[in-house]
Every structure is written in structure tokens, then in C-alpha cells.
Amino acid sequence: MAFSVQDFQDLVRLLEERPDWRAELRRLVLTEELLGLPDLVRELAEAQRRTEGELGELRATVGELAAAQRRTEGALGELAAAQREIAGHVGEMRGDFLERRYRDRAGAYFGRLLRRARLVSADELDALLDEGLAAATLDDDAAHDVRLADLIVRGRRPDEDRDTYLVVEVSAGVGLSDVERAVRRAGLLGRVRPALPTVAGDWVTPEAEAMAKSYGVWRVLDGRAVAPSARG
Numbered sequence: 001m002a003f004s005v006q007d008f009q010d011l012v013r014l015l016e017e018r019p020d021w022r023a024e025l026r027r028l029v030l031t032e033e034l035l036g037l038p039d040l041v042r043e044l045a046e047a048q049r050r051t052e053g054e055l056g057e058l059r060a061t062v063g064e065l066a067a068a069q070r071r072t073e074g075a076l077g078e079l080a081a082a083q084r085e086i087a088g089h090v091g092e093m094r095g096d097f098l099e100r101r102y103r104d105r106a107g108a109y110f111g112r113l114l115r116r117a118r119l120v121s122a123d124e125l126d127a128l129l130d131e132g133l134a135a136a137t138l139d140d141d142a143a144h145d146v147r148l149a150d151l152i153v154r155g156r157r158p159d160e161d162r163d164t165y166l167v168v169e170v171s172a173g174v175g176l177s178d179v180e181r182a183v184r185r186a187g188l189l190g191r192v193r194p195a196l197p198t199v200a201g202d203w204v205t206p207e208a209e210a211m212a213k214s215y216g217v218w219r220v221l222d223g224r225a226v227a228p229s230a231r232g
Contacts, residue, residue, distance in 0.1 A: 094172035094202075099150050102170055102200055102220070106153050109200070110166060112225035113218055114155025120165065125152055128192050137191040149185045151200075164194045166218070174204040174219065179211045 102109050103119055110117040120128075129146060132138030138146075146152075151168035167186035169178040178199050186197035199212065200220040212219055212228060219226040 098172060098201060099170040102168065103151055106151070109220055109223055110153045110155070110168075110198075110225070113166060113196070113198070113220075114153065114157060114164060117153050117155035117166075120152040120154050124154075128189070132192040135192075138188060142188045142191075146185050146188050149181075152189070153198075162194065164196060165189055166196050166198045168198045168200055168220075171199070171201045172203075174199045174201040174221075175208050176205070176211055179208050179215065179217055182217055183215045 106119040107117050125147065129138060129143040133140070133143060146167070149167050150170040151166075153166040153168060154163050155166075156162065157164050165186075167182055167189055169182040169185075171178045178201075179197075182197035182199050186195040189195040196218060197215065198218040198220065199208070202222055204212070204219055204221060209219070209231070211217070216228045218228060
């Protein structure tokens with residue numbers, strides 16, 4: 001017997017009236033996979049929500065780690081700056097100590113360079129510089145530069161009957177700038193009296209040592225006098 005349109009409409013009406021028939025009809029018509037599809041979709045949606053939540057937590061954790069890393073890098077930068085500052089202060093303190101030691105014991109430390117070596121006083125230096133200013137061999141800037149030398153020591157070189165002046169720059173670690181200042185200031189004072197550039201300290205950098213040899217600079221390292229042509 002053929003299934004007419006009227007029969008279909010009757011079936012639809014009955015299914016609307018009997019929801020339990022609809023479930024049974026789905027069971028008969030649909031496969032197990034299709035019947036389980038709504039549950040599978042719900043599970044997938046739930047899994048996606050959990051994944052999105054976990055990703056959100058992961059992004060937050062990564063953000064916190066990045067912020068912590070930035071804070072750590074900032075702290076390390078501050079620590080490095082503090083260490084450099086401390087090292088600079090220690091170097092300055094060491095330099096000041098050495099300057100006082102060389103000043104107080106000029107005869108002992110510079111006696112290898114000059115006989116009867118003695119420290120030049122501020123008044124004596126002013127008299128020398130005034131002489132240079134009067135003769136126009138020095139100007140005010142040059143005189144001021146010479147006054148900034150750490151030490152100026154006076155004595156006589158062997159086999160000479162006139163005084164020579166050591167223009168000394170003192171630093172715990174003698175660098176290029178120390179050698180350059182000694183050369184420049186000895187050159188200025190040399191316009192008035194014979195002068196020798198000299199550096200003094202605990203040690204000297206290789207670059208400064210090479211420059212000292214090139215410009216004829218004496219080095220007094222850890223109390224030991226080193227001629228310009230010799231190695232420290």
C-alpha cells in the first residue's frame with residue numbers, strides 16, 4: 001500500500017502530539033553517530049571553553065613572567081650601576097691615599113729620578129708661574145692647568161747643576177688620560193723650568209704604558225721608578 005501525502009500529514013500530527021514517538025522515530029531513522037552528535041557538539045563546546053580559559057591563564061602567566069623579567073633586568077641594571085659607582089669611589093679613595101703617600105714621602109719615592117727630591121710648595125709654584133706669566137711664556141689658562149697637577153717635585157738630575165721639576169699625575173690605575181695630563185702640564189711648566197712628565201700609581205694599563213714610552217714619561221709603580229724606555 002502506497003504512503004500518501006495524507007498519511008504523512010497524519011504522521012506529522014501524531015508525532016507532534018506524542019513526543020515519545022518522535023524520540024523513537026529518531027532512534028529508528030538515525031544512526032548511532034548522528035544520535036550522539038548533539039552530545040559531541042556539547043562536549044566540543046565545553047572543551048573549547050576550557051581551552052580558552054587555559055589560554056587566557058597562560059597569557060596572563062606569560063605577561064606576569066615578562067613583567068618579572070623586566071623588573072629583574074631593571075634591578076640588575078641598577079646593581080651594575082651601583083657597582084660601577086662603588087668601584088669609582090674606591091678608585092678615587094685609593095688615588096687620594098696614594099697622592100698623600102707620594103706627597104708625604106716625595107724624597108723616598110722620587111729619589112731615583114732626582115737627587116734631593118722634595119715637594120714644591122704652593123707658594124713656590126705660584127712664583128714660578130708668575131715668572132712665566134710675566135715673560136708671556138704662559139697665559140692664565142696654562143698656569144691654572146699646571147696648578148691642577150697632583151704633585152710637582154723638585155730636585156737635580158745626575159750630572160746636572162740645575163733643578164728639574166717632575167710634574168706628577170697620581171692614580172691607582174694609571175691610564176691614558178693620566179699620561180696625557182702629565183705630558184701636557186710638564187710641557188707647560190717646561191716653558192719656565194726643565195720639567196719631566198711623571199705618572200705614579202699601583203699599575204698602568206698597556207695602552208698608557210705604550211704612550212708613556214712614546215712621550216718619555218717616567219712611571220713610579222708601587223714605589224718603583226721605571227724609566228720611559230723600560231717595561232713596568
